Amino acid sequence: MDEMQKKHRQEQKDLQSRIMQKKKSATKKTRKGINDECAELEGQLKEKQAAELSSLTEPPVEDEGVNDVIVDALEEEEAKEPSSGLTASLKSMSVSVHSAPDGPPKKQNRQKARLARRAAEQEAATEQAEREAADLPDLREQEIKSMREAYTAKGLTKHEIRSDGHCLYAAIADQLEDLKIGLRPKIKITTNDVDPTATNTGYKTTRQVAAAYISENPDDFAPFLEEPLPEYVKTIRETGEWGGHLEILALAKAYKVDINVLRADGRVDKIECGPENAPHQLWLAYYQHSFGLGEHYNSLRRTC
Numbered sequence: 001m002d003e004m005q006k007k008h009r010q011e012q013k014d015l016q017s018r019i020m021q022k023k024k025s026a027t028k029k030t031r032k033g034i035n036d037e038c039a040e041l042e043g044q045l046k047e048k049q050a051a052e053l054s055s056l057t058e059p060p061v062e063d064e065g066v067n068d069v070i071v072d073a074l075e076e077e078e079a080k081e082p083s084s085g086l087t088a089s090l091k092s093m094s095v096s097v098h099s100a101p102d103g104p105p106k107k108q109n110r111q112k113a114r115l116a117r118r119a120a121e122q123e124a125a126t127e128q129a130e131r132e133a134a135d136l137p138d139l140r141e142q143e144i145k146s147m148r149e150a151y152t153a154k155g156l157t158k159h160e161i162r163s164d165g166h167c168l169y170a171a172i173a174d175q176l177e178d179l180k181i182g183l184r185p186k187i188k189i190t191t192n193d194v195d196p197t198a199t200n201t202g203y204k205t206t207r208q209v210a211a212a213y214i215s216e217n218p219d220d221f222a223p224f225l226e227e228p229l230p231e232y233v234k235t236i237r238e239t240g241e242w243g244g245h246l247e248i249l250a251l252a253k254a255y256k257v258d259i260n261v262l263r264a265d266g267r268v269d270k271i272e273c274g275p276e277n278a279p280h281q282l283w284l285a286y287y288q289h290s291f292g293l294g295e296h297y298n299s300l301r302r303t304c
Helices: 002-024 031-057 066-080 085-098 110-134 139-153 167-178 203-216 218-224 229-238 245-255
Strands: 156-159 258-262 268-272 281-287 296-302
Touching: 002 031, 031 110, 139 156, 139 258, 139 281, 167 203, 167 245, 167 281, 167 296, 203 218, 203 229, 203 245, 218 229, 218 245, 245 258, 245 268
Parallel strands: 258 281
Antiparallel strands: 156 296, 258 268, 281 296
C-alpha cells in the first residue's frame, strides 16, 4: 500500500506538471479546449488510481454466474446427446461447486472491474502515444533551423527576446528603438495611461499604446473579440497576457509603420500601415514550437 500511495503521489505530481505546461502554452482561442482536456486527464487519473487501490484493499471475488453459464452449456450439450455420462458428471461437479458450503457466492464488483479495465486501456493508449511521439521529428530543431535560414536569406539577424507574456511588445519596442523611430506613438492618444514623452521603457510603453489604440477605436476590433472590449483592453494593460495579430495591427496603426512577421516556412505576414516608400519596416520572427511557454516573437534586425 505504501508503494502504491508513493506511486500515486508521483503520478499526481507529474500530471500537475503536464497540466501547468499545457495551460502556459494556451492561447485565447485554445484555452477552453485545453482546460477541458486537463479536467479529463485529472478524471482519468483518479479513476485509474481508485481501481488500483481497490485491487489492494479487496480480495478477488468469484465471477457471478460463472457456474450458471457452465450448467447452461452442459444442459444444451445433454439435449443434443442424452444420457452422456461425461455431461452428467461435469454438470454434477459444476452444481457442487456452485453450492459449496462456504456460504453464498460473492458478487463481483462490476464497477471496479470496469474502472480497472478502462485504466488498463488508457495506460496502453498512453504508451502507444509515447511510442508514436518518439518517432516524430524534432519540431523545435526543425523550426529553429528553418527560421535561421529564412531570416538569413533576407539579410536579417535575430535579437533574442525574453520568452514571457511580453515578448511581442518587447520585440516591437526593440524594433522601434533600433530603427530610431522611438516609442512615442505617431497619432494622438488621449488616454492617461500613455506618456507621450516616454523613452526606454520597452514593452511597458508598447503595451499601453496597444491598449489605448484598441480602446479608442472599438469598431475596428470589437467584432473580432470573444469578450467585452473593456475587459480585453484591461487584460492588455494590466497583465502579462500574450499579444497576437490584433495587437500587432493596433501598434502598426499607432506608430504608422509596416510590420512584417516572418514564419519558419518562409511566409511573411504583412501589416502595412506606414506611408508609401517608408524607409523602415519592422521585422518579427514568429515561433510555434521552439519555446517552452508556447508561441513566441523575436526581433529581427538588419545585418547592416
